[in-house]
Amino acid sequence: MKQQLILAIESSCDETAAAVVKNGREVLSNIISSQIALHTLYGGVVPEIASRKHIENIDGVIMEALHKANVTLNDIDAIAVTYGPGLVGALLVGLAEAKALSFAIQKPLIGVHHIEGHICANYIENKEFEPPFIALVVSGGHTHIVFVPDYGKYEILGKTRDDAVGEAYDKVARAIGMGYPGGPKIDEAAKRGNPQAIAFPRVFLEGDSYDFSFSGLKSAVLNYINQCNMAGKTIIPEDVAASFQAAVIDVLAEKTMRAVEQKGVYHVALAGGVASNSALRQRMKQECEKRGYTLNIPSPILCTDNAAMIGCAAYYEYQNGITYGLDLNANPSLKLGDR
Ligand code: KG4
Ligand code: ZN
Numbered sequence: 001m002k003q004q005l006i007l008a009i010e011s012s013c014d015e016t017a018a019a020v021v022k023n024g025r026e027v028l029s030n031i032i033s034s035q036i037a038l039h040t041l042y043g044g045v046v047p048e049i050a051s052r053k054h055i056e057n058i059d060g061v062i063m064e065a066l067h068k069a070n071v072t073l074n075d076i077d078a079i080a081v082t083y084g085p086g087l088v089g090a091l092l093v094g095l096a097e098a099k100a101l102s103f104a105i106q107k108p109l110i111g112v113h114h115i116e117g118h119i120c121a122n123y124i125e126n127k128e129f130e131p132p133f134i135a136l137v138v139s140g141g142h143t144h145i146v147f148v149p150d151y152g153k154y155e156i157l158g159k160t161r162d163d164a165v166g167e168a169y170d171k172v173a174r175a176i177g178m179g180y181p182g183g184p185k186i187d188e189a190a191k192r193g194n195p196q197a198i199a200f201p202r203v204f205l206e207g208d209s210y211d212f213s214f215s216g217l218k219s220a221v222l223n224y225i226n227q228c229n230m231a232g233k234t235i236i237p238e239d240v241a242a243s244f245q246a247a248v249i250d251v252l253a254e255k256t257m258r259a260v261e262q263k264g265v266y267h268v269a270l271a272g273g274v275a276s277n278s279a280l281r282q283r284m285k286q287e288c289e290k291r292g293y294t295l296n297i298p299s300p301i302l303c304t305d306n307a308a309m310i311g312c313a314a315y316y317e318y319q320n321g322i323t324y325g326l327d328l329n330a331n332p333s334l335k336l337g338d339r
Helices: 036-040 047-069 088-105 114-125 165-175 182-190 215-231 237-263 278-291 308-319
Strands: 005-010 015-022 026-034 078-084 109-113 133-138 143-148 155-159 267-271 294-296
Touching: 005 047, 005 088, 005 308, 015 047, 015 308, 026 047, 026 308, 036 047, 047 088, 078 088, 078 114, 078 308, 088 109, 109 114, 109 308, 114 133, 114 143, 114 267, 114 308, 133 237, 143 237, 155 237, 165 182, 165 215, 165 237, 182 237, 182 278, 215 237, 237 278, 267 278, 278 294
Parallel strands: 005 078, 078 109, 133 267, 267 294
Antiparallel strands: 005 015, 015 026, 133 143, 143 155
8 A cells, every 4th residue: 555644734723833744654854843932821722823823833833843753745646634623713724825835736625624633643643442441532722522433524413512622721720820731730739738628519410311511610619709808718629620530531431431332332532632531541440441342542631732633533534535625615603513
């Protein structure tokens, strides 16, 4: 089989990323230029600043990805790019770049759904991993339980009705003074806290629902902090972090296990930035081991936003004969499974 090299670009939020991926699963380079330090000044991602920084960084990031992979544009067989969901101005930078490159080298353009990319990150390190499986997708903007019957096929079983998990982590972290991005900070602080210190609610919604709701939990944390402040009680941030995290993970683990049983597919995959959370990884491992299910989790660097996952997803689209025209537009609210 002729080898296929895909140059992939990701710019949907605050990471400018490019990667060269060979035959879908072999990552020759994976360059990520993070803007986190800049956005930290404002306590969250400022869309306008993100777009401008992508413009400044994208050429350099692509050059570095090609250089690190020891290839030139002439060796590339297709250009992959995230076209949604995400911040529209940020997406447009990557998309314009990808279209220009596709036109210049006369090679196909492949648009990728950002969440499909996160799910496909599972194929990169474990070469044997393949559908069918149940994916728990937990990121800054999304919380989904997805049944993946085959490459490129996605059945959403449930999703959040309000806040995404990562968003809840970031908001709670801000409330207890840990700053942005909150996920990794809560992860660290929770290791020193007591998860049973505060009984925060576990929201399961209707009995058989796979949907999530995290805004009530977030409000419960904020109320707890306000009540402590009013009563002059000392707040122990590590306990708040650990108790909040325990409430989140209880719900994520239970619903995922139920989806596995219902579908009768005993393979689980984690995806998205929050999948790098140490307590979630440990809990899912325990739950899967207990039941004899297999569990796949990408390394943390492939869980948070990167372009290698986009190159991997594009490869399987390309195998299915899917390419896009130069009229492809950014779609900030693109649904998983839509084209
Ligand atoms: O997938 P991602 O990089 O970007 C989106 O597509 O949203 O996810 C970013 C989210 C942020 O909310 C961040 O706080 C969270 O992932 N995150 C974590 C951890 N690392 C990143 N949340 C909990 N624990 C972590 N270790
Ligand atoms: Zn993401």
